[in-house]
Amino acid sequence: EMQLLESGGGLVQPGGSLRLSCGASGFTFSSYAMSWVRQAPGKGLEWVSTLSGRGGNSYYADSVKGRFTISRDNSKNTLYLQMNSLRAEDTAIYYCAQDSPAYGDAFDIWGQGTMVTVSS
Amino acid sequence: QSVLTQPPSVSGAPGQRVTISCTGSSSNIGAGYDVHWYQQLPGTAPKLLIYGNSNRPSGVPHRFSGSKSGTSASLAITGLQAEDEADYYCQSYDTSLSGSGVFGGGTKVTVL
Numbered sequence: 768e769m770q771l772l773e774s775g776g777g778l779v780q781p782g783g784s785l786r787l788s789c790g791a792s793g794f795t796f797s798s799y800a801m802s803w804v805r806q807a808p809g810k811g812l813e814w815v816s817t818l819s820g821r822g823g824n825s826y827y828a829d830s831v832k833g834r835f836t837i838s839r840d841n842s843k844n845t846l847y848l849q850m851n852s853l854r855a856e857d858t859a860i861y862y863c864a865q866d867s868p869a870y871g872d873a874f875d876i877w878g879q880g881t882m883v884t885v886s887s
Numbered sequence: 888q889s890v891l892t893q894p895p896s897v898s899g900a901p902g903q904r905v906t907i908s909c910t911g912s913s914s915n916i917g918a919g920y921d922v923h924w925y926q927q928l929p930g931t932a933p934k935l936l937i938y939g940n941s942n943r944p945s946g947v948p949h950r951f952s953g954s955k956s957g958t959s960a961s962l963a964i965t966g967l968q969a970e971d972e973a974d975y976y977c978q979s980y981d982t983s984l985s986g987s988g989v990f991g992g993g994t995k996v997t998v999l
Contacts, residue, residue, distance in 0.1 A: 811974075
């Protein structure tokens with residue numbers, strides 16, 4: 768069974784940093800682009816970032832560009848999101864998701880999410 | 888404000904048909920990019936419901952269907968059931984933005 772499990776969320780002060788992890792199992796991790804999608808409390812989904820399977824191409828939403836860095840370690844089947852200069856508006860549940868070529872690059876597999884709270 | 892526009896809410900009685908619109912522009916849906924739809928039940932992660940405008944992943948009931956025309960797309964639920972009460976999101980891509988996915992603002996479906 769294909770699974771994703773996020774970790775690393777928590778409470779951080781404005782201006783602080785946090786690194787999220789997403790562990791994958793049940794599929795050949797390096798064959799898939801992976802993405803982060805977030806959801807602020809009571810709000811809709813917002814795409815954050817995508818990284819290609821081998822890690823050579825990355826994309827970011829304008830709202831996080833220059834502050835967040837997506838990376839992956841294919842030997843550990845793990846996706847990361849390094850978040851710096853955090854702001855209150857970054858408070859959200861962060862989901863990792865698999866981009867599935869079989870489904871037109873839709874986000875097929877999702878983790879359960881990890882909560883990030885930016886507050887003093 | 889989302890790049891893709893959805894109605895905030897729709898409602899219907901059990902057994903009825905409801906539709907959710909997703910309106911974009913010439914830089915996203917109108918540029919030929921596929922539209923995908925997700926269902927999010929309360930307190931859970933989103934689930935892929937429709938991919939490539941009108942295709943259902945295995946396990947998704949046939950009462951869910953999708954279509955696309957011009958700069959808009961639609962999700963239809965026929966034979967509405969109580970378990971369909973959820974938030975629904977459309978997603979596509981946009982040439983004017985930095986990279987990948989753009990989501991609609993989401994539509995809450997209420998079963999009366």
